[in-house]
Amino acid sequence: MRISLPAAFVAAVLLLDAFLHLFWLVRPAADPRALSLAVLNFDTPFTARVLVPLIVVLTVAALSTIAVSLGRGGRLVKAVTLALGAGLLARAELGLAWAFGLGTDTGTPFYWLNLLLYTPLCVVLAFATGAVLMRALSRRDGP
Numbered sequence: 001m002r003i004s005l006p007a008a009f010v011a012a013v014l015l016l017d018a019f020l021h022l023f024w025l026v027r028p029a030a031d032p033r034a035l036s037l038a039v040l041n042f043d044t045p046f047t048a049r050v051l052v053p054l055i056v057v058l059t060v061a062a063l064s065t066i067a068v069s070l071g072r073g074g075r076l077v078k079a080v081t082l083a084l085g086a087g088l089l090a091r092a093e094l095g096l097a098w099a100f101g102l103g104t105d106t107g108t109p110f111y112w113l114n115l116l117l118y119t120p121l122c123v124v125l126a127f128a129t130g131a132v133l134m135r136a137l138s139r140r141d142g143p
Contacts, residue, residue: 004135006128007069011062013125018058025051041110065129068136078136085129088122095119
């Protein structure tokens, strides 16, 4: 059995994001405040206490998506993948609100990154995660 294209895409994006967080852990940004505002729209430290859990969560979510695609892992892995899809959908919805200027300044780097990268990517990832789950359900219910 091979990994489906949607699962490979989701896992690749999540692992790339985990790698970026690892990079920021190993080689901190020259201006962590500016990076935080551009990525999150609020000031937060890019410390091991913040980054390591994110790296772990992103990696586990990527691996669970792959496992579901391969028909492995059972209910727990499907639940993790379902939580990933729900989280991505929630982030996409928030991103749409921010894109319309609700709660964010339209002149900031975050606004433009959200509009052109974060929100569209979350929409695509949410649908891809849904496709992985639907395929897993149809495989289980099939003849």
